Amino acid sequence: MTKAVTVIGAGAVGVCCALYLQREGFSVELIDRSGPGAGASAGNAGNLGIASCVPAALPGVLRKVPRMLFDSTSPLKLRWRHLPRALPWFVRFIAAARPAQVEAIADARQQLLSRLHEGLDPLVAEAGAQALIEHSGLLMTFESEAAFASAAYAIDLRRRRGVAMDILDGNEARQIEPALTPAIVRAIHVPRLAHTVDPLRLTQALARCFERNGGRILRAAVRGFEMSSDGPRRILTDGASVDADRIVLAAGVWSRPLAAQLGTRVPLEAERGYHTMFAHPQARLRVALMSADRYIAVTPMADGVRATGMAEFAAPDAPPDMDNARRVSRHAQALVPGLTADRVSEWMGPRPSHPDSKPVIGRSPRFANVYFAFGHDHIGLALSGITGKLIGELVAGRPTSVDLTPFRPDRF
Numbered sequence: 181m182t183k184a185v186t187v188i189g190a191g192a193v194g195v196c197c198a199l200y201l202q203r204e205g206f207s208v209e210l211i212d213r214s215g216p217g218a219g220a221s222a223g224n225a226g227n228l229g230i231a232s233c234v235p236a237a238l239p240g241v242l243r244k245v246p247r248m249l250f251d252s253t254s255p256l257k258l259r260w261r262h263l264p265r266a267l268p269w270f271v272r273f274i275a276a277a278r279p280a281q282v283e284a285i286a287d288a289r290q291q292l293l294s295r296l297h298e299g300l301d302p303l304v305a306e307a308g309a310q311a312l313i314e315h316s317g318l319l320m321t322f323e324s325e326a327a328f329a330s331a332a333y334a335i336d337l338r339r340r341r342g343v344a345m346d347i348l349d350g351n352e353a354r355q356i357e358p359a360l361t362p363a364i365v366r367a368i369h370v371p372r373l374a375h376t377v378d379p380l381r382l383t384q385a386l387a388r389c390f391e392r393n394g395g396r397i398l399r400a401a402v403r404g405f406e407m408s409s410d411g412p413r414r415i416l417t418d419g420a421s422v423d424a425d426r427i428v429l430a431a432g433v434w435s436r437p438l439a440a441q442l443g444t445r446v447p448l449e450a451e452r453g454y455h456t457m458f459a460h461p462q463a464r465l466r467v468a469l470m471s472a473d474r475y476i477a478v479t480p481m482a483d484g485v486r487a488t489g490m491a492e493f494a495a496p497d498a499p500p501d502m503d504n505a506r507r508v509s510r511h512a513q514a515l516v517p518g519l520t521a522d523r524v525s526e527w528m529g530p531r532p533s534h535p536d537s538k539p540v541i542g543r544s545p546r547f548a549n550v551y552f553a554f555g556h557d558h559i560g561l562a563l564s565g566i567t568g569k570l571i572g573e574l575v576a577g578r579p580t581s582v583d584l585t586p587f588r589p590d591r592f
């Protein structure tokens with residue numbers, strides 16, 4: 181008899197888990213309350229960030245974070261009524277900034293990032309979605325020598341992990357991307373970095389491929405589980421309940437309450453980001469951009485140019501504050517002066533973030549038939565394919581191609 185797996189959450193991570201589980205021979209059902217790609221996977225910057233091994237917490241963060249939280253122009257925001265819940269997260273975040281921790285976290289992230297294309301490319305090819313991926317590289321820009329100097333630690337972390345990048349002056353950067361402001365004095369060029377030109381359509385294309393392979397997608401909100409002595413046996417939704425042989429929980433930031441119901445507590449917070457879409461801008465970009473001074477990314481997409489940024493700590497489903505999207509768009513227009521357009525759309529989505537900048541990928545410490553795949557913070561699109569591959573190997577009972585010890589659910 182074919183063994184069955186139910187994947188909760190059809191974001192980029194859940195859909196890739198579902199596809200790899202099919203490849204392992206399982207009969208797979210995906211459950212999502214809003215359909216494929218509805219969460220953070222819809223509106224992200226689209227970068228397949230091979231240079232993203234650097235964690236969010238770096239030495240010096242203890243001085244920086246409080247200052248940023250009280251600065252109204254800062255990209256870091258905390259809704260004050262959320263403080264009691266976020267405080268323990270920030271304490272762990274600061275602890276993760278010790279140099280030895282940073283090295284270990286960067287190693288763990290690099291383990292996954294170095295296999296990003298090994299995980300994602302076969303799925304993109306199977307889905308016939310290659311046209312949604314561009315290999316045009318990325319420029320990280322600096323508008324002062326001081327800002328560039330303060331990036332030395334992060335550059336060194338990347339270099340020591342073999343990330344291929346070139347350091348450019350402002351003129352060299354503008355030769356690669358003429359639309360950049362003359363204010364740029366330095367840039368890091370990552371020539372081999374790819375991006376998707378439509379993150380939502382990419383997840384939807386992968387989900388359609390899953391259905392073509394015989395997978396089922398159920399639109400329902402998971403509310404809880406019916407437990408037997410050795411683990412959950414039924415998944416309770418706002419509609420019908422569903423039999424569950426094995427469960428993969430991949431519901432992004434919304435995994436936290438469901439994991440708690442399954443006996444595992446994780447410090448997972450919504451680091452809410454915003455985007456503004458410039459539908460038909462005068463400026464056409466050749467490459468993806470990240471501004472180190474402005475904490476934004478600007479990506480050429482199929483339907484225009486997308487500017488993303490902000491890290492707002494609040495409940496995942498609290499109403500968005502679109503002033504944040506407008507702040508992002510103002511910075512994007514300063515970085516790329518020709519970025520004007522008649523029609524502009526705005527969006528908010530929650531990055532699922534752990535304080536130690538690592539996802540949870542592994543088997544539940546409580547129940548043998550439960551697996552976790554969530555908490556991919558700023559790099560969940562990039563890591564979706566390799567996470568799916570690892571979950572496939574794990575559920576099939578095979579040795580995983582990456583040591584999953586750093587990503588254990590019970591490490592906190």
Ligand SMILES: Cc1cc2nc3c(=O)[nH]c(=O)nc-3n(C[C@H](O)[C@H](O)[C@H](O)COP(=O)(O)OP(=O)(O)OC[C@H]3O[C@@H](n4cnc5c(N)ncnc54)[C@H](O)[C@@H]3O)c2cc1C
Binds near residue numbers: 219229489529
């Ligand atoms: C502004 C911004 C820019 C970003 N840029 C990048 C980037 O350039 N590159 C990159 O790699 N990453 C980027 N990220 C991060 C990336 O978007 C996330 O890490 C990734 O999308 C997480 O995917 P996921 O599948 O885990 O979660 P999600 O995409 O959030 O999916 C979770 C799914 O679970 C479903 N769900 C939730 N609760 C339930 C329930 N109870 N029952 C059923 N279904 C449920 C939701 O409907 C949703 O579809 C960015 C994020 C933001 C916000």
